[in-house]
Amino acid sequence: MNKPVKQHLIDPEICIRCYTCEMTCPIGAIQHDDNNVVVDPDICNFCMDCIPVCPTGSIDEWRVVATPYSLEQQFEFEELPEQEELEGSADGNLEALDDAMAALLAEAHSGAGGKSSAPKSAAKPSVNLYNLGKPATAKVQGNYRLTDDPSHDVRHIILDFGGQPMPALEGQSIGIIPPGQDAEGKPHLPRLYSVSSPRDGERPGYNNVSLTIKREENGLCSNYVCDLKPGDEVQVTGPFGATFLLPDDPEARLLMVCTGTGSAPMRAFTMRRQRTVGGKSGGMTMFFGARTPESLPYFGPLKKIPAALLDKHLVYSRGEGPKEYVQDRMMVEEDKVADLIADPKTHIYICGLRGMEEGVEKALTNIAESIGQQWVAMRDVMREEGRYHVETY
Ligand code: NAP
Numbered sequence: 001m002n003k004p005v006k007q008h009l010i011d012p013e014i015c016i017r018c019y020t021c022e023m024t025c026p027i028g029a030i031q032h033d034d035n036n037v038v039v040d041p042d043i044c045n046f047c048m049d050c051i052p053v054c055p056t057g058s059i060d061e062w063r064v065v066a067t068p069y070s071l072e073q074q075f076e077f078e079e080l081p082e083q084e085e086l087e088g089s090a091d092g093n094l095e096a097l098d099d100a101m102a103a104l105l106a107e108a109h110s111g112a113g114g115k116s117s118a119p120k121s122a123a124k125p126s127v128n129l130y131n132l133g134k135p136a137t138a139k140v141q142g143n144y145r146l147t148d149d150p151s152h153d154v155r156h157i158i159l160d161f162g163g164q165p166m167p168a169l170e171g172q173s174i175g176i177i178p179p180g181q182d183a184e185g186k187p188h189l190p191r192l193y194s195v196s197s198p199r200d201g202e203r204p205g206y207n208n209v210s211l212t213i214k215r216e217e218n219g220l221c222s223n224y225v226c227d228l229k230p231g232d233e234v235q236v237t238g239p240f241g242a243t244f245l246l247p248d249d250p251e252a253r254l255l256m257v258c259t260g261t262g263s264a265p266m267r268a269f270t271m272r273r274q275r276t277v278g279g280k281s282g283g284m285t286m287f288f289g290a291r292t293p294e295s296l297p298y299f300g301p302l303k304k305i306p307a308a309l310l311d312k313h314l315v316y317s318r319g320e321g322p323k324e325y326v327q328d329r330m331m332v333e334e335d336k337v338a339d340l341i342a343d344p345k346t347h348i349y350i351c352g353l354r355g356m357e358e359g360v361e362k363a364l365t366n367i368a369e370s371i372g373q374q375w376v377a378m379r380d381v382m383r384e385e386g387r388y389h390v391e392t393y
Pocket of ligand 1: 055295352
């Protein structure tokens with residue numbers, strides 16, 4: 001039998017095919033085909049550079065194997081293989097390797113992200129139904145501007161899938177393939193966007209999906225999408241993502257923390273709850289940060305949601321008042337947040353700018369301390385129970 005070795009794998013069910021890991025790997029060990037993103041066992045040197053950049057934690061999978069899974073095998077994976085039973089797993093060298101890896105992983109995991117699991121009651125998501133080789137063709141149904149700030153163009157794009165199934169759940173993402181080719185003459189890779197509509201469609205009973213997209217200066221795909229006209233056809237991959245999902249338990253309470261277009265999944269969650277519980281208490285609390293009211297996506301519709309359904313805290317960093325970030329308001333609302341994090345029915349969702357993670361973690365650490373708890377321990381339990389979700393770019 002071969003000496004067991006550690007192998008780095010990517011979970012194809014959770015991976016959202018954003019290719020950030022592939023672009024980050026300094027030695028070209030990560031590649032993709034139409035179906036999956038995979039790690040070449042002959043090249044990967046466990047440098048861990050790809051771990052912290054992954055928005056979903058799907059990159060963080062390790063197996064001890066007698067023979068590494070080949071690239072061909074990994075391209076065919078629909079789900080990750082279980083850890084196989086190995087005779088040599090007490091091997092001294094392997095343990096030494098494990099210690100070194102554990103230290104590297106601890107470092108890579110020092111952010112608030114890391115591996116998460118789906119809420120236990122979440123519906124089973126479909127993933128990778130449409131891929132690079134076989135994308136869906138959607139028709140643009142609408143393209144509406146969501147912000148009044150002339151320098152901050154955020155769009156609500158509605159895509160109709162006609163007869164093609166697109167079973168996207170709230171919290172999942174889809175990929176848009178920009179037309180044309182890159183500098184090397186290859187087709188562009190899809191760009192990932194969180195869906196902002198609920199599972200039964202932007203309009204209930206219609207096979208359509210909405211996205212919330214900010215026009216980025218020189219952004220290849222964001223400019224393409226923000227300029228789309230009704231009737232235009234778009235190539236779409238996905239859906240992707242299997243953890244940042246809504247619990248189907250109507251008793252579950254949601255603490256949603258977002259910045260800018262990171263509000264997309266929160267809109268989907270809120271609409272799903274609104275459609276399922278009607279005007280009753282939705283058990284949802286939201287901290288939503290933007291530069292100004294004029295640059296906050298969905299400002300008008302959000303204001304109209306009854307407080308009983310959604311307890312919303314809109315905060316502004318460049319508004320008329322003092323600069324405020326979501327984590328500052330969480331501290332102001334310390335008692336509310338403490339009540340939520342102490343409740344085993346609470347699920348936390350954090351989405352938006354990567355930079356917000358640290359501040360939100362600090363706020364949660366302080367708030368947990370105020371009730372005599374250690375946030376890191378609470379967070380680990382929540383994550384394991386599928387109640388703690390971070391998706392930041
Ligand atoms: P933005 O307008 O640049 O920022 C939104 C707000 O966040 C601003 O008030 C900004 O304040 C504030 N902010 C900046 N640094 C912060 C920090 N360290 N802690 C807390 N708040 C902070 O946002 P955007 O351009 O819409 O970008 C949203 C981000 O979400 C993008 O990076 C996008 O890729 C990401 N996103 C992620 C997902 C996902 O994960 N599924 C989905 C959609 C979008 P100041 O600028 O005034 O400092």
